[in-house]
Amino acid sequence: MITQIDHIGIAVKDLDKQIKIYSEMLGITPGKTEIIEEQKVAVAMFSVGEIRIELLQATTDDSPVAKFIEKRGEGIHHIAYRVDDIDDRLRILKEKNIVLIDEQPKIGAEGSLIAFIHPKSTAGVLTELCQMNDKGV
Ligand code: CMX
Numbered sequence: 001m002i003t004q005i006d007h008i009g010i011a012v013k014d015l016d017k018q019i020k021i022y023s024e025m026l027g028i029t030p031g032k033t034e035i036i037e038e039q040k041v042a043v044a045m046f047s048v049g050e051i052r053i054e055l056l057q058a059t060t061d062d063s064p065v066a067k068f069i070e071k072r073g074e075g076i077h078h079i080a081y082r083v084d085d086i087d088d089r090l091r092i093l094k095e096k097n098i099v100l101i102d103e104q105p106k107i108g109a110e111g112s113l114i115a116f117i118h119p120k121s122t123a124g125v126l127t128e129l130c131q132m133n134d135k136g137v
Helices: 013-028 064-072 086-095
Strands: 001-009 033-037 042-049 051-058 076-081 113-117 127-131
Touching: 001 064, 001 127, 013 051, 051 064, 064 076, 064 127, 086 113, 086 127
Parallel strands: 001 051, 076 127
Antiparallel strands: 001 076, 033 042, 042 051, 113 127
């Protein structure tokens, strides 16, 4: 079951610069910047009510975020939905022939389990499923 929107990912060129701008704009400070090796990104999360804003900077030239910025410039990169059972949700989507980028979950920010759905299946919007870790983060 999808329980809520977990976060909205925004691709940025300069994470430190945007952390300052978003901190001032939102009047809150983000959690600690985290590097997610497997996804080739550095991320900073701002909690805005129940939803989070995730600023994403590429850590390598071949990062999906580097490619996205090269093609489209900075901007909204993906929407992530929180699920209670990511394996079950992936199985259902596969049965319905939705194009999955990840058939198996990977490790995302704060130890969450994540999997991406291809934007060509979801009206041009890169979509992430996200299951919180055992600590509820
Ligand atoms: N949102 C919408 N469309 C996107 C997109 C995005 N974020 N990234 C790429 N696309 C589009 C491209 O514009 C292209 O469209 P056209 O065919 O109309 O030109 C199409 O998808 C395919 O693009 P591509 O350049 O051929 O393929 P890429 O090698 O760029 O791969 C994608 C695209 C989505 C498969 C790849 O970015 C991916 O696997 N993403 C999932 C992982 C990820 O994004 N990780 C970073 C975030 C990690 C995190 O938040 O933890």
